[in-house]
Amino acid sequence: MDALSSLAAGFEVAFTFQNLFLALLGCFLGTIIGALPGLGPSNGVAILIPLAFTLGLPATPALILLTSVYYGAMYGGRISSILLNIPGDEPALMTTLDGFPMARKGQAGEALALSGIASFVGAFFATWGLVFLAPVLVGVALLFGPAEYFALYALAFATLGGIASRNQAKAAIAAMIGLGISTIGVDAMAGVARFTYNEVHLYSGIDFLVAIVGLFAISEVFLFLEHRGEGGASTSGTKLSRVTAPVSMLKESAGAMGRSTVLGFIAGVLPGAGASLGSFISYTVEKRISDKKGTFGKGDPRGVAAPEAGNNAAAGGALVPMLALGVPGSGTTAVLLAMLLALNITPGPLLFQKNPDVVWGLIAALFIGNIMLLLMNIPMVSLFVRVLLIPPRFLMPAVAMISFVGIYGISGSTFDLMVMVGFGVMGYVLRKLDVPLVPIILGILLGGEMEKSLRRAVQISDGDWSVLLSSPLTIGLWAFAIIGFVAPLIIGRYLRPKIADEPQAEGADPD
Amino acid sequence: MSDRIFGIACLLLAGFYLVSASTIELGFIETPVGPRAFPYIIGAVLAISALYPIFVPDAPPEWPDMRGLVEIAFAAAVMFAYAWLLPTGGFVLCTAVAAAVLSWRLGTTPLAAATAGVAISVGIYVVFHLVLGLSLARGPWGF
Incomplete structure (x- = not known):
């Protein structure tokens, strides 16, 4: 029961006025970010990182703020799914299938309350899963040498490309572009400049925050410009009655919530599969189990509870590999990893030993934040509904300007701002071509460590490259990587949301 | 293709x-x-x-028409110019202009866009600089 005593210590860290306030602020902002179509968890967190960083917040409060935003966005996405039939972010896509029909039947209040409770159940048990699973994974990770780490990074790219994208080759291209960007700058091991072309600004490399904000947030502005005037949002069609769910409805959906929580958590822990996959698998499985009268898709409450429990559980699950191994499994956890790296904290097994206060303070804050979110998302939901009515033509310029403020605050360099706009244009083009952006981010973030472990491994064995496949652990990891990359080619059609295959996914925000 | x-x-x-x-x-x-x-x-x-x-190419994406491309190129140019001129013009002026132009191109009427630009700029200045103490670009007038 080591984990429990650590958790108790974590609550002491979290229960300060500042941390509670940041958790509350994060939950509030997160729900808004999740609810607004076009602003999702990964670009929301990406915009806030430079701000948290320049405000000089220490590691624990900064992480508490941003993971609260992450959890909050998972709650918020459902609001626009149910009321507008537009997913507020990608994981909330499945919620539209039964949520909007419920709203049209005049049950918008019930749907919002039920999905809020399902979100709470999913996130609450997933956070418990994090408490118990992360230390176990840390125990395994302590056995890892550089060769194992190299294989682990390869595994992360392979499953990310295999499971989460529609085209393996494009995911591989994206990963290589990211890794290539990470090699720009002075090589720390040999002390020589690489790919700098005598440009002073490039010697320190490309800042990953600049790349992330450009790729996610700025490219979103361009997409809005392209699609302007299409599909105005209005909630006028649906009336919000009292936001409560009758006990009978909760009883009916309890099984769906339980099953979806487990499935979502597993989907979240797998590297490469984020909350979108969690909500998709949960909905599909629940439909197979419970849809005996053909009510799914026509406003069945279980079809609302399942994806919401699933995506919130997956969000918690995705934190496990990020914290325990330093290998994020999804877009937003990759962005959170960027936050840690910016604060000079390397996640992984050593984080649990050196900075237990950071890890356990964060986990405790997630429990507290989850309760705040439940309280916020049921009685106060009409407040968020009003925020939904801000038109994008005012919102998007504000988002762009806040992105500039954040990046300028870090470096005070206009060169970085221009690089960011460049990344924005690149992100727009890649999104149009259906090239996933998350592998690029992951490549930029992990490239340095991946190369270091490769060089260490081969150096230790005195130049013998076969060391990369010498231990059973490395062979196992490589085997998993190959299966994760290739298997979806064969069975992929069953694993992926069909809706996500349609072109509208280009504008959706990765989770 | x-x-x-x-x-x-x-x-x-x-x-x-x-x-x-x-x-x-x-x-x-x-x-x-x-x-x-x-x-x-x-x-x-x-x-x-x-x-x-x-x-083995995928189905081609739907590229925006000529007008859309011009819009996007124009917005990118505005952002580049914003980055370029920030140290000369100062934060509040540059941001107000850039936000107003972007809002106008997203379909707001010119007068409302100008108001929105000023509101966004002053709002960010008040929240991030005056309240949170973030350092923003200083122009010739110190803001």
Whole structure:
């Protein structure tokens, strides 16, 4: 029961006025970010990182703020799914299938309350899963040498490309572009400049925050410009009655919530599969189990509870590999990893030993934040509904300007701002071509460590490259990587949301 | 077609990257894996993966029409100009203009866009600079 005593210590860290306030602020902002179509968890967190960083917040409060935003966005996405039939972010896509029909039947209040409770159940048990699973994974990770780490990074790219994208080759291209960007700058091991072309600004490399904000947030502005005037949002069609769910409805959906929580958590822990996959698998499985009268898709409450429990559980699950191994499994956890790296904290097994206060303070804050979110998302939901009515033509310029403020605050360099706009244009083009952006981010973030472990491994064995496949652990990891990359080619059609295959996914925000 | 062009662009990028990698200095110490090895691997994998979209392209994306492209190019130009002029013009002026232009291009009437630009700029200035103490670009008037 080591984990429990650590958790108790974590609550002491979290229960300060500042941390509670940041958790509350994060939950509030997160729900808004999740609810607004076009602003999702990964670009929301990406915009806030430079701000948290320049405000000089220490590691624990900064992480508490941003993971609260992450959890909050998972709650918020459902609001626009149910009321507008537009997913507020990608994981909330499945919620539209039964949520909007419920709203049209005049049950918008019930749907919002039920999905809020399902979100709470999913996130609450997933956070418990994090408490118990992360230390176990840390125990395994302590056995890892550089060769194992190299294989682990390869595994992360392979499953990310295999499971989460529609085209393996494009995911591989994206990963290589990211890794290539990470090699720009002075090589720390040999002390020589690489790919700098005598440009002073490039010697320190490309800042990953600049790349992330450009790729996610700025490219979103361009997409809005392209699609302007299409599909105005209005909630006028649906009336919000009292936001409560009758006990009978909760009883009916309890099984769906339980099953979806487990499935979502597993989907979240797998590297490469984020909350979108969690909500998709949960909905599909629940439909197979419970849809005996053909009510799914026509406003069945279980079809609302399942994806919401699933995506919130997956969000918690995705934190496990990020914290325990330093290998994020999804877009937003990759962005959170960027936050840690910016604060000079390397996640992984050593984080649990050196900075237990950071890890356990964060986990405790997630429990507290989850309760705040439940309280916020049921009685106060009409407040968020009003925020939904801000038109994008005012919102998007504000988002762009806040992105500039954040990046300028870090470096005070206009060169970085221009690089960011460049990344924005690149992100727009890649999104149009259906090239996933998350592998690029992951490549930029992990490239340095991946190369270091490769060089260490081969150096230790005195130049013998076969060391990369010498231990059973490395062979196992490589085997998993190959299966994760290739298997979806064969069975992929069953694993992926069909809706996500349609072109509208280009504008959706990765989770 | 778009995918073929993308594949060829990636192939060229890989070639350029590999050539650049071969000119990296090796440093003084002889090590089994120098600073060139990892870039070689990246370049090779990039080149191989770039072949796939060339030979098996996906359905082409819906590119915006001419007007849409001009809009996007214009917005990108506004953002570049914003980055360029920020130290000269100061935060509040530059941001108000840039936000107003973006809002106007997103479909707001000019007068409302100008108001929105000023509101966004002053709002950010008050929240981030006056309340949170973030340092923003100082222009000739100190704001």
